Amino acid sequence: MKRQEQELVVARNRKARHDYQLEDTWEAGIVLVGTEVKALRAGRASLVDGFAEVEGGEVWLQQVHIPQYAQGTWTNHTVRRKRKLLLHRTEIDRIERRLAEKGLTLIPISLYFSDGRAKVEIALARGKKTWDKRHALAERQATREVEAEFSRRLKGRRE
Known part of the structure; x- marks a missing residue:
């Protein structure tokens, strides 16, 4: 029997569509630690100041606020740490070529769970x-x- 696909949206960057003209979008997996996943499942995150950049052939998500997990102990995560995004090599190369153009940036649009895995939708955007x-x-x-x-x-x- 096929698994039923479901999406649980944790955070949306509503202001992104107002401040930027979105050109291309990609869905990327995100590398998280245990307490970050638990905090996201509690429905708490903010994408407002977030952006992504290509560094060393990898895409990194920066300045995304995932608050500390309330029941976490000394193993709790850093709130605004760099998080690696999981994309195919061809997608990373395409993003890197497009970012070389003047005035383009990579921003997160939404953060959600798809089939139990945390995903982030990123978009190539030009400031309005x-x-x-x-x-x-x-x-x-x-x-x-x-x-x-x-x-x-x-x-x-x-x-």
């Missing part, structure tokens, strides 16, 4: 300017108003 953010907000507002008007007309109201 302030006017880009305002423009995107205005576009969302306009599409929302258009959809509301269509909805009103479908219901037979003319307000």
Whole structure:
């Protein structure tokens, strides 16, 4: 019998879609110690200041906050340590080539469990300017108003 695939999202970087224009995304495994896994299963993590970089042919996740496990003892982990990401060599090479371009960075989008294994979704992103953010907000507002008007007309109201 096939195992049922399930995902439990621990943390999302909601501000990433506002601050960056996302180009490519990858799913990567993450190397964790025992107390980090337990803290994540408790549903506590923050991706806000996190970023990833390629160093020595490996991808490392930095500045991701996984708080200490409450029942942990002296074996507890460091809160903002460097964590290795598990990707295929071809993916790492592609990321490394793209990061050489000016203005691109690698950021975590979400942290979740898939089939009991911790995964992180990382994205290649280009920073938005302030006017880009305002423009995107205005576009969302306009599409929302258009959809509301269509909805009103479908219901037979003319307000």
